[in-house]
Structures are given as C-alpha cells and as structure tokens.
Amino acid sequence: MLTKKEAKRLVRETKGEARGVALKDDLDYILEIKGEEGLERVEQRMAELGYPLRKKDIKPMSFYPMGLANLFLLVIKEVFNFTEKDLEDWGASIVKFSLFTKIFLRYFGSLALIAKEAPKIWRDHYTIGDLEMPEYSEKKKYVILRLKNFKMDPIHCSILTGMFSKISQMVVKHPATCKETKCMAKGDSYHELLITW
Known part of the structure; x- marks a missing residue:
C-alpha cells in the first residue's frame, strides 16, 4: 500500500511531464469499467496521498508531472488490485x-x-x-x-x-x-x- 512519503518521493523524483489527456484517458477507462464509484475511489485515494486531483479538473492539453501520472497508475492498480493481465487489458482498451x-x-x-x-x-x-x-x-x-x-x-x-x-x-x-x-x-x-x- 502506497504511503504519503512514497507518493511524495515518486512525484518529486520522476522526471518529465505528460499531457493531461494521458491522465484523462486512464480515468475514462476506470469510469468505463468501474463506474462513478470506482472513479471516486481513485480520486479519494489520491487525496489521501496528498494529491487531490479530480478528473473534471484535468486540462487535456496542459502538462502534468510524470510523477503524478505514475502515481495515478499505481493508485489505480492498488485500488482495484490489478494483475499483470489486467494492466495489459487496460493498455489495449x-x-x-x-x-x-x-x-x-x-x-x-x-x-x-x-x-x-x-x-x-x-x-x-x-x-x-x-x-x-x-x-x-x-x-x-x-x-x-x-x-x-x-x-x-x-x-x-x-x-x-x-x-x-x-x-x-x-x-x-x-x-x-x-x-x-x-x-x-x-x-x-x-x-x-x-x-x-
């Protein structure tokens, strides 16, 4: 389970940026397979870790830290207990x-x-x-x-x-x-x- 300290280190130490559209795509997938409740679970977990970013606030063409993008992926994996196969299916979907x-x-x-x-x-x-x-x-x-x-x-x-x-x-x-x-x-x-x- 991710801790606030690990989340902070990940966001701080990961180099680069990704467009908001990448974050939105991941959250659209979660919305599709887990519904509003699933999306809320991810957003709540992000807030617990100190990064209260909500899907509705993400600007598709703005750049966001890659560490934040990484954190989103890890939170999604943690919240839904995704396996390796689930991750590949996610990528395909x-x-x-x-x-x-x-x-x-x-x-x-x-x-x-x-x-x-x-x-x-x-x-x-x-x-x-x-x-x-x-x-x-x-x-x-x-x-x-x-x-x-x-x-x-x-x-x-x-x-x-x-x-x-x-x-x-x-x-x-x-x-x-x-x-x-x-x-x-x-x-x-x-x-x-x-x-x-």
Missing part, C-alpha cells in the same frame, strides 16, 4: 479512449508512416522518452519498437505492451502480440517491444 492513438491511427495507417511520425507524436504528448521503430517488415510480419529515456515504474511496461499490441492489430488488421524484450526497469538501456502478427 485505452486505445478506444485515447486521443493520442486516435490521431495516430487516423493519419498513419501504414507501418512506414508510423515509423516516420511516431517520434513526433510521442514528443507532443510527453516531454521525456524517445520512441522509434528501428525495424519493421510487413512481409515477415513484425515490428520492433524502442522507447529510450523513459525510466518509469514497470506498470507502464504492461500498459504500453497492451496498447501497442492493440494499435498494431488495428493497423495491420490481424491479431497481434506484443512482448517486451528489453526493459529499463530491469536494467536495460531502453525499452524494446517485439510485435508480431
């Missing part, structure tokens, strides 16, 4: 709420365009992290994504795995799987995801 992925898919329906534009779109939403697609092959049916300079709590890894798996399915129009092959939380110098279909 969030695609339908996420303005980030809607823009991504609307304008970049091919792997070549995504490889070119993904770094810019990432940077529009986060002040840290460099997303790149160093390898992809439509013929061999795989993509390698790398996310550098994004050392966060491992909860992000599970959510991103689910999210990129779902995005890939929507782009290639086939079931896709995503596996994290490198992780900064485990000592690697960057995150790497292998997506196959």
Whole structure:
C-alpha cells in the first residue's frame, strides 16, 4: 500500500511531464469499467496521498508531472488490485479512449508512416522518452519498437505492451502480440517491444 512519503518521493523524483489527456484517458477507462464509484475511489485515494486531483479538473492539453501520472497508475492498480493481465487489458482498451492513438491511427495507417511520425507524436504528448521503430517488415510480419529515456515504474511496461499490441492489430488488421524484450526497469538501456502478427 502506497504511503504519503512514497507518493511524495515518486512525484518529486520522476522526471518529465505528460499531457493531461494521458491522465484523462486512464480515468475514462476506470469510469468505463468501474463506474462513478470506482472513479471516486481513485480520486479519494489520491487525496489521501496528498494529491487531490479530480478528473473534471484535468486540462487535456496542459502538462502534468510524470510523477503524478505514475502515481495515478499505481493508485489505480492498488485500488482495484490489478494483475499483470489486467494492466495489459487496460493498455489495449485505452486505445478506444485515447486521443493520442486516435490521431495516430487516423493519419498513419501504414507501418512506414508510423515509423516516420511516431517520434513526433510521442514528443507532443510527453516531454521525456524517445520512441522509434528501428525495424519493421510487413512481409515477415513484425515490428520492433524502442522507447529510450523513459525510466518509469514497470506498470507502464504492461500498459504500453497492451496498447501497442492493440494499435498494431488495428493497423495491420490481424491479431497481434506484443512482448517486451528489453526493459529499463530491469536494467536495460531502453525499452524494446517485439510485435508480431
């Protein structure tokens, strides 16, 4: 169970910022699966930890500390006792709420365009992290994504795995799987995801 001291350290020590839309997307997902009562539980727990931020007060295009975004994710995991599978499902489901992925898919329906534009779109939403697609092959049916300079709590890894798996399915129009092959939380110098279909 998170303590006020841990929450304060997390918010203070985590570098970077995320657009409010990322926080709103996560809370929209909670609203969808747990209802108003679930959302209230998350907001109440945030207030108990000293960060009384409510969904209605989040401005989508404003930047918020990544530590606060991290804290939101950890509080959601704690409040609902989410498992690793729940986190991946969350990442996959969030695609339908996420303005980030809607823009991504609307304008970049091919792997070549995504490889070119993904770094810019990432940077529009986060002040840290460099997303790149160093390898992809439509013929061999795989993509390698790398996310550098994004050392966060491992909860992000599970959510991103689910999210990129779902995005890939929507782009290639086939079931896709995503596996994290490198992780900064485990000592690697960057995150790497292998997506196959």
